[in-house]
Amino acid sequence: MKAELEFLQNHSLTSVLRRELEALILSGEFAPGERLNENSLATRFSVSRGPIREVCRALAEKGLLELVPNRGVFMRRIGEDQAAELYDVRAGLFASAARFLATKVTAAQISALESLLDRMEEAVRMHSLDIYYPLNLEFHDSILRFAGNGRLHKAYSELVKELHLFRERALQQGGGLEVSNVEHRRIVKALRDGDEAAAMEAAFLHVLSGKARMTLPAGTGHSTGEATGARDIV
Known part of the structure; x- marks a missing residue:
């Protein structure tokens, strides 16, 4: 029973961390190609590095982060x-x-x-x-x-x-x-x-x-209210 409770607690924690970190990524908190510091994230969320590492792996599988062997976790850069x-x-x-x-x-x-x-x-x-x-x-x-x-x-x-x-x-x-x-x-x-x-x-x-x-050059446009923020409006 104790092992099952620990599993549920860890699973719940990982799910919450995943949602929170994904929200930060999608909000533009990190720049393309930026390295994510596991220690800083662990401190920020008041958890150990283990759950942070697990969440980063999951988000890498979704294509939001990139795991570089012997270097760490980086924001994925999309060309x-x-x-x-x-x-x-x-x-x-x-x-x-x-x-x-x-x-x-x-x-x-x-x-x-x-x-x-x-x-x-x-x-x-x-x-x-x-x-x-x-x-x-x-x-x-x-x-x-x-x-x-x-x-x-x-x-x-x-x-x-x-x-x-x-x-x-x-x-x-x-x-x-x-x-x-x-x-x-x-x-x-x-x-x-x-x-x-x-x-x-x-x-x-x-x-x-x-x-x-x-694909238009940056700054191209002829409509009032056009902004310079990188947002997909389709």
Whole structure:
């Protein structure tokens, strides 16, 4: 019984540490290529190095960290070519989710998506990326959730997390928030119409539009409210 309790306690601790460290990574706490100090992290979370090491291994398997033998744990650095590959896969997954959802979307789900679009429109008028960005993430995640395929949702979410590591340049370019939300509305219209092909195409092209913006030279853009923060707004 004692061994079982210790296992549960350690497992719970590891789960909490994993969530906390992952949140720090995705928030930009560490720079690409930066070495993570296990001792500092252990002190920060008031734990021993063992759980920290275990969590780092788990996050390395998810593609967020990189383990270098005899050197330590480093933030994974994602280059433009790798980011482009992630976009291509993400486009396919998002398109599949939109197609699935078009076959069974409910009025309540359409209403929820349209409410998010209206709130994003207000953020556009305010030129506020800080307001727009979390709503954008919620919009995409809602489509994946509503599609009802857990494996697809999980795979898509992991790709989004990896793309958070791509911080080499601003991704909000070539049309910015306005273009992104116009594309969102095309997706929702196709879903409302129950048009599987149109929903799939609109979702696929939306993500590829984000990929195209990524390849523009830094600073390119012609939309008001464009920010220099490296955030993916597709």
